[in-house]
Every structure is written in structure tokens, then in C-alpha cells.
Amino acid sequence: MREVCICGRYGDVEDRDPVPGPVGDIGLKCPNCDHIDDLGWLAAREQAAIWAEVRRRYEANAKLVLRT
Known part of the structure; x- marks a missing residue:
């Protein structure tokens, strides 16, 4: 699902x-x-x-950060 924030950011709500x-x-x-x-x-x-989906993406990003 895509949305626009009040700041103008446009992207997946799950991000x-x-x-x-x-x-x-x-x-x-x-x-x-x-x-x-x-x-x-x-x-x-x-x-x-x-x-x-938010949790899945958040945990995947956290694992990438820990590897580097």
C-alpha cells in the first residue's frame, strides 16, 4: 500500500x-x-x-545493519 505523508514523502506504508x-x-x-x-x-x-510486513522489513533491515 502506497501513501503520501504530510511532509510530501511518497512510498510504501510498510517502509x-x-x-x-x-x-x-x-x-x-x-x-x-x-x-x-x-x-x-x-x-x-x-x-x-x-x-x-512492517515487522518483516524492519527485522530484515536490522539484520543487514548488524552484518556491516
């Missing part, structure tokens, strides 16, 4: 960094401006699918 959301839920932080979006506007099934 954002996972963070605690504003009301104790899961949020996604823009890598350009640190704006946090929650996933509350999505159905629970879509939230779970996006969160799983």
Missing part, C-alpha cells in the same frame, strides 16, 4: 518504522519527518497484514 501509537496502539513513523500515523482507519485484518 515506515514501527513505533507505539498515540493511544497505545501501533503507529508507523515517517523516515523523513518522524510524523506518526496510526492504523486505526484500517480494518483489523488489513492492520494485521500491514503490521506483519
Whole structure:
């Protein structure tokens, strides 16, 4: 899923960094401006699918950083 951030960044929502959301839920932080979006506007099934992909990408990136 692609989206535009308030800073103008355009890209996959799954490429954002996972963070605690504003009301104790899961949020996604823009890598350009640190704006946090929650996933509350999505159905629970879509939230779970996006969160799983975010975690997969985040963990893959962390492994690459640790290798170098």
C-alpha cells in the first residue's frame, strides 16, 4: 500500500518504522519527518497484514545493519 505523508514523502506504508501509537496502539513513523500515523482507519485484518510486513522489513533491515 502506497501513501503520501504530510511532509510530501511518497512510498510504501510498510517502509515506515514501527513505533507505539498515540493511544497505545501501533503507529508507523515517517523516515523523513518522524510524523506518526496510526492504523486505526484500517480494518483489523488489513492492520494485521500491514503490521506483519512492517515487522518483516524492519527485522530484515536490522539484520543487514548488524552484518556491516
